[in-house]
Amino acid sequence: MVDEYIRSIDTYFKGEKNSPFIVNFENILDLQEAIAHFEVDGNTIVKTSTLANKDNLPSLDNVLSNCDNITGQIFVTEYSSFLKLRGHNSLIETFRILLHHNKKLVIFTYKCERQLREILNTDLRHRNNIYFHCGKYELEKTIVFVTNNLRIDDVKILPGINYIAPEIEKSTEEKIYIYTAKSKDIYRNSLLEIVELNNAYNILCQKDLSFSKLSENLGSTSQWETLLSVFEDSIIATINKRFGDYSKLETFLVNYSNATIDDKWLYFISLKFCGSKNNSYLQQVIENTNSQDDLIPMLFKKILEMSYFDKTFNKAYQERKNILKLLGANEYIIKFCQLINTKNRDGAYYLTDCSREEKELIFSLFEKYEYSQDELNNISKIVYPDLATYLLPFEFRIDLLKQYFSLYKYSKVINKISPKLYEIMIDQAKKRDYNIxxxxxxxxxxxxxxxxxxxxxxxxxxxxxxxxxxxxxxxxxxxxxxxxxxxxxxxxxxxxxxxxxxxxxxxxxxxxxxxxxxxxxxxxxxxxxxxxxxxxxxxxxxxxxxxxxxxxxxxxxxxxxxxxxxxxxxxxxxxxxxxxxxxxxxxxxxxxxxxxxxxxxxxxxxxxxxxxxxxxxxxxxxxxxxxxxxxxxxxxxxxxxxxxxxxxxxxxxNNFEIEIITEEITISFRKQASIKLYISKKLDDICVCIDGQYFQAIMSDDYVYDILIPSIKKAKTYKVDVYQAKNKIATDLSFIVRKEVSQEKDLF
Structure with missing residues (x-):
């Protein structure tokens, strides 16, 4: 194949035609072999990049006048790669002019078959002046324009557009980077893809293509430059180095308050890129946040968009609380507490015990809306567990004290004396049964x-x-x-x-x-x-x-x-x-x-x-x-x-296990409720507390205790606390009670 185009060139130079002869190559290996073959004494290789001014393309006049002043066999290179920046039509028009020029010279083109065939289709007179060398096909390169003040590590960047053609026709790199003051708009018709890196954001997108899913509006110019300055091999590698495992980003919140402004923004960008793998509430927050300044406010108030009746509320509430525990004290809590007032009586369901401000607001709402004792207990279990345990009735095993202090604690929390408590107080103020x-x-x-x-x-x-x-x-x-x-x-x-x-x-x-x-x-x-x-x-x-x-x-x-x-x-x-x-x-x-x-x-x-x-x-x-x-x-x-x-x-x-063996039991009119308890260590004086009542446990076998509970009549799930003497040794065990379904007798 090489011999054929060489013979064609030799024949051309021996002929009498003075118009240029064009040889097109489809890959740089064949092109460079051809240049090397003819780069001998007596021949002149005209590299058109040497005829261009700094950061500009060579002009046609410069190319022709230079060639006109040369004697002997002339070979022109690089020009087609420059012309591709001007576009399809400009390239065709320029080569038409060249083909009519009165000068014997050979022009090597690179990947211009389509344009040259279009010339032949419109003017067959040039069929003997254009030769197509059939070599292995290569993809076109991408040109990357880089603003002069931007620095990109580990990338070769050429110092101007005048260097572009030699690199296109020699380099095996898919992208060619060029420092230039030119905008790609000047070359809007370019046959080569041009990417502009006029800021750090664009550079990041080039370094990691997946980065482009992030909007440039998420950061300022200086913030993107900060990220570029710490960028590793990929955005994931950068995140891992900065914040640990990208799949556990929520754990960084423990350091968020003391982080620098730059790190807070980098963390925000990391969340926008990776999302939260382990916390769906945080995922919702980041999906609805487009500014680092809005991240913390949204962490607090996103929950307010949900009704506490929603099936997903409890999960979102707990995930949010986990986040707030990691985050620690934050000044936005004051604004959040103000927003709670928009929820009126429901506001208490959205608070947590993560801050003093919220705890105080819990008391304020409890006083303002006078929740019932059951409501107070149920809300406290969720939003302020320590308060809930305070409110739990203590089993004094003296009914008077149990009732009095249950009402006393309720009254203390809602800041009002309940009528029933006042009645008991007046009665005991006279009787003073504590003496007995x-x-x-x-x-x-x-x-x-x-x-x-x-x-x-x-x-x-x-x-x-x-x-x-x-x-x-x-x-x-x-x-x-x-x-x-x-x-x-x-x-x-x-x-x-x-x-x-x-x-x-x-x-x-x-x-x-x-x-x-x-x-x-x-x-x-x-x-x-x-x-x-x-x-x-x-x-x-x-x-x-x-x-x-x-x-x-x-x-x-x-x-x-x-x-x-x-x-x-x-x-x-x-x-x-x-x-x-x-x-x-x-x-x-x-x-x-x-x-x-x-x-x-x-x-x-x-x-x-x-x-x-x-x-x-x-x-x-x-x-x-x-x-x-x-x-x-x-x-x-x-x-x-x-x-x-x-x-x-x-x-x-407590090097022993406690569990309820009978996780589900049935009761009926004739069948009383009873459960079996397993304790891996033999203990004396075991009893259980169910719905405020105590029931003694009797050991029926090694490590197995039977408990008869005749007062249970309803089908539901019951919670069990286990005591050894007066010491609580297990809490929140549970079993399910179902009613026995009567069956009709089959008389036939």
Missing amino acids: LLEPRCSVFDKINKANTQVYFIDALGVEYLSFIQAKCVELGLLANINIAHANIPTITSINKEFTTEIEVVSIKELDEIKHAGTIDYDYQKTKLPIHLIKELEIIQQILISIQRKLNNGEFEKIVIVSDHGASRLAVIYNNENIYKMSEKGIHSGRCCSKTQVTETDIKYDFIIESDDYFVLTNYDRFQGSRRANVEVHGGATLEEIVVPIIELTTAN
């Missing part, structure tokens, strides 16, 4: 074996917190043997710390200080909401964590929590002075007073009792002239002030 139902604290405390034991004296720890404490002990792997007793009256510390004389104690005053001092805007005169409860629960949890650490480290075998008295929030809410005036102000917020302080000499009042040198109130009143309470009060003899816990804490050593 409970032992004095000193009696209970004295019975405890204190060998290798540390005592925590928590001032003002009432029994209202017991359900919370019990739940946290289960979480922390602690066994809590809880006893209750009554304090001395009046319920003030000075006459309720007899236990501190016989043993060294760790004294914790934080709860009492909150109730008295009204710090951090807890003061009832500043805010009526019981937001101090947020801090109270946090303090108790930290105390239990400290105890767990000591027990696990073997510092003590047991730690005992004991309290001097409780406190009453409802006496503060009630805000009522009785008729008896104190001579001194500011003493115990008027819940009790020295007999010498009362100006009246004849006390006749159903709700005042005498205790040594004190008059003590048994209802929610306060004596006249006393200072109003800041947060909560004590000194009186309401149940919340006088009933106190004594809690023995040890490590659970």
Whole structure:
């Protein structure tokens, strides 16, 4: 094949024709072999790139005048590749002019068969002046125009358009990069594909074609330049290096608040490119976010577009909460809390316990809309689990206390005294059944074996917190043997710390200080909401964590929590002075007073009792002239002030499994409900709590316990808590009850 076009060229030069002879090649290998063959002494190879000005194409006049001044055999190269930038018609017109030029020369063209055949089709006189060398077909190259100030690593970039043709006809690269001031609009008819890289975004799209799915509007020029400066082999490789596994991008949110502005934007772009593989709520957020500035606001408020009745709401809510936990404190929470008001009574369902602002708003909504006790419990389980465990009825095994404190906690949270609670309070203010139902604290405390034991004296720890404490002990792997007793009256510390004389104690005053001092805007005169409860629960949890650490480290075998008295929030809410005036102000917020302080000499009042040198109130009143309470009060003899816990804490050593064997049972008129419980360790005194009722378990086989539950009549799923003695050792087990379907007898 080579010999044929060489013979044709040799024949042409021996002939008498003076018009140019064109030889077209379809691949650069054949073209370069031809140039090498004829690049010998006596021949002149005219490289038209040398005739072009910087960053320009060579002109036809320059090419012809240069050739006209050369003698001998002339071979012109590169010109066709320049002409392709001008387009199909321009290339044909230029070659027509060349073919009519009066000069003997050979023009090597590259991949111009279509245009040359079009010339022949319109003018057969040129059929002996055009030769088509049939070689292997090659794809055309892509030309990439790069703005002069942009830097692209690991890519060869030519310093102007005048260098383009030699590279096209020599390089095996699919793309040829050129620094140029020219716009591709100048060459809008180009036969070669031209891509413009006039900014970092375009360069990124060239480096990774998949990147083009991201809109340029997602970032500024400087932001795209930042990404380009840290770009690895691909966008995925870049994301992995910057933020870890691209499939787990949500985990970076834990560092988001402290990230630089650049990293926040890069993270946003990473999410836009990869999406969220593990969190469908985050995926929805990123799909609806087109600016890094909108990412955090959308994380917060996207949930508001959903109804909490939607089937997908619970999943979205939990996924969002997981994100917010990672994100931590964020200033947008204030705006989000304002937006919650648009949801009116439903607003509480959209809040979480991830921020103090939300917790406070939960209390505000609970007060404003007066949810029922069941509603309050159900909402709290979702949005504020710690509050939900606080609200759980504690199993005192004394109906009076169970009912009273369940209503007390509900009233405290909604900031209103329930009528039923008030009724019980008035009844007990007269009867004071705690004297019959409970032992004095000193009696209970004295019975405890204190060998290798540390005592925590928590001032003002009432029994209202017991359900919370019990739940946290289960979480922390602690066994809590809880006893209750009554304090001395009046319920003030000075006459309720007899236990501190016989043993060294760790004294914790934080709860009492909150109730008295009204710090951090807890003061009832500043805010009526019981937001101090947020801090109270946090303090108790930290105390239990400290105890767990000591027990696990073997510092003590047991730690005992004991309290001097409780406190009453409802006496503060009630805000009522009785008729008896104190001579001194500011003493115990008027819940009790020295007999010498009362100006009246004849006390006749159903709700005042005498205790040594004190008059003590048994209802929610306060004596006249006393200072109003800041947060909560004590000194009186309401149940919340006088009933106190004594809690023995040890490590659970729960190296055993507990499960319900009978996951589903049937009941009927004749068939009572019963379940079987498996415990992998033999334990005594096992009972279960179902719907607030206790049922004793009887061991029927090794590790198997039978429980008869005659009170169950309804078909539904029941939750079960398991106790060993007074210690909760398992929670939230469940079984299903179905009603037995009667069958008709087949008489035939």
